[in-house]
Amino acid sequence: MDLSPVDSKQTIKVLPQLVPDSACFRCDVCCRFPEADSFLRPYFTHLEISDAVAHGVPESFFPNRSGSQVDLVENPIGEGYLCPAFDPKSGLCGIYEDRPLDCRLYPLALMWDAAGREVQLGWDSKCPFVRDAPSSAIREYGDRVATFLADEAIVEAIAAHPRLVGRFQQDVVVLKALPHLTVLLGPKPVDPQLRPLALQDAARFAKALECAQVIGPDTPAAFAFPYHYVWTSLLPYWWMESDHTLFLIAESPDGWFMPLPPLGAGPLDQAVERAFGLMQSWNGPSPVSRIENVMESQRQLLECDRIQFRRKAGDYLYPVGALVALAGDHYKSQRALCNRVAREGVITSEPYRADHQAGCALLYRRWAEQKRRGTLDQMGKLLLEDAEMAHALVFQEHERIGLSGTIVRVNGDIAAYTFGYWLTPQTWCVLLEVADRSISGLAQWVFRDTCRTAMAQGAVSINAMDDADLPGLRAAKSAYHPTALLDTWTITRTTT
Ligand code: SF4
Structure with missing residues (x-):
C-alpha cells in the first residue's frame, strides 16, 4: 500500500x-x-x-x-x-x-x-x-x-x-x-518445513554429507557448506529434512530449485522423486524446478525416461605436488611468471585477519574494474557483480563459514587474497582468488603459494572449481594440466 x-x-x-x-x-x-x-x-x-x-x-x-x-x-x-x-x-x-x-x-x-x-x-x-x-x-x-x-x-x-x-x-x-x-x-518460506540456511547449520550439513556417502577423491566442490553459504547474500537458501534426508533449496527470482541432490542414506531415486514433488508444489509446472550438481556416479543411479540431464562445467582437479614444483616444460610459463614477480618486488603472504577487510574490499573493486576493462562478456560482468556480495560476506564471516584465507602483499601493500576449504581430508578447494591484474605473474605466484600451504597441511589434490564457461578462465585452468574434470549434471523431470 x-x-x-x-x-x-x-x-x-x-x-x-x-x-x-x-x-x-x-x-x-x-x-x-x-x-x-x-x-x-x-x-x-x-x-x-x-x-x-x-x-x-x-x-x-x-x-x-x-x-x-x-x-x-x-x-x-x-x-x-x-x-x-x-x-x-x-x-x-x-x-x-x-x-x-x-x-x-x-x-x-x-x-x-x-x-x-x-x-x-x-x-x-x-x-x-x-x-x-x-x-x-x-x-x-x-x-x-x-x-x-x-x-x-x-x-x-x-x-x-x-x-x-x-x-x-x-x-x-x-x-x-x-x-x-x-x-x-525478509524472505518468507513457501513451506513451514523450510528453515533459512544459517551458520549454525554447518554441522548438520556435514553430517548429511557423511550419511549420503558422497565424500571421496572425486567429490565436486559443491558438496560442502561454504560453497553454498557464501551465496546466501544473493539468494535466500533454505533447507528441510524429511525421512532422514536433507534437502537444500534456493529461491531465485524465477522460483525454487535445489543446488544439490538430496543428502540422505536412503535410495537416491526416491529422494529425487520427493524433491521434484516438493518443487512442483511450490513452482507449479515451471521448468525452473531442477536439481544441480548431480555427481557422475549419481547420474548412473537416476537414468530413466523422465529425467533429463544437462552437463555443467566441471571442477578442475590437480595433483598438488605438480603445482608446487611447476617442473618441466608443461609448466614453463607459470614458473617464469612466478619467478618474475618474486624478482621484481618483495612478495609475502600471511593469514587473513579481520583488519585486512578494508584493504581486501578495495582490492576487489580494483580487480573487478581491471576485469571489466578486459575482454569480459556480459555474463562475466554479471558474475562479477554477484561475486562482490559473496566476497564481502567471506571477509566478515570466513571463520564461521569454515574458510581459511591468505593475503599476499607486494612491496607491503595487499595485492592478492585467497580463501578456501577442505573438501575432503586430502583435497583443498580454492573458493576465491583475487590478484591485482596489473602485477604480471602475481596470480600464478598466489596459486602456487596456496598449493604449498595446502600440501604442507596434508593436501594431495587441489580443486580449483569450475570455469563458469568463461573462455579466459577455461584457458588459465587448462594450462595447469588438470588430472580430472569433475563433471556434474543439472537434472529436470518431465511432469506427468
Ligand atoms: S541525488 Fe541529490 S540532486 Fe538528486 S534528488 Fe537526491 S539530493 Fe536531489
Missing part, C-alpha cells in the same frame, strides 16, 4: 537532519556517481517521482513510474554521472524541499547485511562531514532516525517500496539492526 501524498510528505519532512545545509552545499560527494548504472542512485517512490516531474525532472529518467532508481546524466563539467535533479553549476539539488526519502536519509543508509538476512541502518563513511563527527553524535542521530523509521507511515512506505533498502555496502558503518523491517521485508 502506498501513502496518501499528504501523509507521506508530512511524515518524511520531519526526518531530522544531521548535516547542516551549508556543509552539504560545499561538499562534492552527494548526487554524483562514478558509473551510469551505480547501485547508489537514489530510489524514488511513485509519489516522489510525481513531485520530481512536477519540478521539471523529465519523466523519462524514471524507468518505472510506480517506483524506481533515477537514471543519471553525464556530468557536463567533469567525470562521472549526476542525478538529473542536481544543478552542477550551483551545486544544489533542484528539488531539495521535495527530495526523496532516500536522499533525506543520507548520510545514513538502509541496507541488508552481508548475508542478506537483516535490515540495518548505517552511516556512509564516504560523507566527509560524518567522518569527522564525534561517534556519540552519530550514534545519537542513528537512534533518532531509527525511531523515525518505526513510524507507521514510513514503515508502510518502505513495505510498498522494498528497494528503499539497498544491498550491503562495505563503506557503510552499521549503527543498528532494524528487526521490524527485517520481519516485514
